[in-house]
Amino acid sequence: MKFDVFGIENPLIDLLAKVPDEFLVRNELKKNHMLLVDESRHRFLLESLDGVEVRLEAGGSCANTLLGISQLGGRTAYCGKVGGDEHGRTYISSLEAAGVKSYISSNGSVTGSTVILVTPDAARTMNTFLGACQELTPEDVPLEELKSSHIMYITGYLWDTEGQKEAATLALRTAGAEGVHVVMSLADPFCVVRHKEDFRDILDRYVDFVFANQEEALTLTDTDNTHEAMKVLRQWCSGAAITMGANGAYVTQGDEHIYLDPYPVNAVDTTGAGDAFAAGFMYGRISGASLFQCGRQGSYFASRVIQQVGPRLSGDIRRELAEVLDDQRP
């Protein structure tokens, strides 16, 4: 086994800017939404931010998760596509510096990036230009590395373009044939709306374990309650986690059904809560923890990340986790 978790998704550079609410209004942006935009709109938004400080970070949901797993001691690898520009080089080096093995290919396009507008209420309104991401093709997936991984991890964001879909489908088929455990995050509620039928089919055919927040789960399963959503998810997958923000989380696998208490915290910025949950949970999985411990680790990391600004944790989180879980052992 070469890697504990092999992830495929969109390498995106985050471009963060603090703006007043009025900026959203002026640009007809819906607060808290993630919008896919084309290059000219993306450039227009950046130009509108003239004079505003723009912070640059390597982002992307799947990469956030892999980074967390890597920080905890897991062996991770990441596949995606960037352009042959400075953003692309920055992305790859930041991943590798964090211990995530890069299988990122590059081409002559522009590296994808997300303009993240942070309003004074800490809400994040995102405008993503996928750029090179959408040019990922089946040839970009290193199948031998994938085959020698314990878990393959993908997110729903891959279904936004045809090339990515093909690459993801090849990876899913390969993982299935080779007994690689397939874990999927539904990504975001709008992504679920865009690809509802595809996601249902994929979960049913390929996915062993699915992460969803409550809104994603309800949307995908066409119900108004979590219990029904879980029942439907479990008709497709052998396990599922539905995260419910301040209400905790509900995870099930085989015959085990576990309600997870939330950690009581003051949320500062909920970006990356789902990514952090997935990181803590999957690290538990690869280190042989019980479903309950996996869930607690996920909940703990989610609680940590929402107490700071930005989706990635710093510091010795491995040690911190060990202490916290030890403290709380009944």
Place this chain on the structure above:
Amino acid sequence: MKFDVFGIENPLIDLLAKVPDEFLVRNELKKNHMLLVDESRHRFLLESLDGVEVRLEAGGSCANTLLGISQLGGRTAYCGKVGGDEHGRTYISSLEAAGVKSYISSNGSVTGSTVILVTPDAARTMNTFLGACQELTPEDVPLEELKSSHIMYITGYLWDTEGQKEAATLALRTAGAEGVHVVMSLADPFCVVRHKEDFRDILDRYVDFVFANQEEALTLTDTDNTHEAMKVLRQWCSGAAITMGANGAYVTQGDEHIYLDPYPVNAVDTTGAGDAFAAGFMYGRISGASLFQCGRQGSYFASRVIQQVGPRLSGDIRRELAEVLDDQRP
């Protein structure tokens, strides 16, 4: 089968008064607590309320639940003890008017009552003088009626005096021998602290299904998380419900494990939320509903009762329930 639910507990008259916070401070009362007081302290508190309007209502946790079940169409009976005074007669007639068959005995003592001090923040601070309640004895329990009931329902409040304990234990043994389904509510967290060992023993020996709020469940099982608490409760009982306020509820029975979403409401007064949950849930049980529907009915009633002042619902709640559940069917 004569009754769907046969309840035993403390018939208490509620004496409600609106007071400023300063009243609690002056009388050294801890907000939101239920305190057992003796007759002289009780009289002192009532005298201190001179000039304040005091509203009188028939109360008691178990009676609240039976009333709810009766309103929904269930056949209920109630056993307890009152004094030979006006309060006692009022209590019995109010129960019977609500369709609950009274097996309340009376003696020469004073009927128990609770001074409920409602501060401007809607908190309720309770001072209960048990009075005649505590003189309930095994002879007061109508065993033939109990035997021909589907469910026997008790609350933890019965463990505060020896006579009540004996009466409850006789009832539990009789129910067990006759195959009557035994359901218990842990009553309140302080009650659990007072009788932790007794409750563990009773749950293990006699109780089929237990209702607890989160604090009660954690206290009883000496843990800091809901999942562990549920695991321990299920070592004792074949089913359990842990209500978690705004976080929803978690109910399990046999192999079924269900997380219940909360109904999104603005809480006005949380008094009686647990009683209402038990009413909705048990009515579901006696009408043959699934565990999920039982839980939803319980959650719905709890959400209704916290949107009003006081623990009892009025209006055609049976029809309301049918409409609500019908609306929400996926």
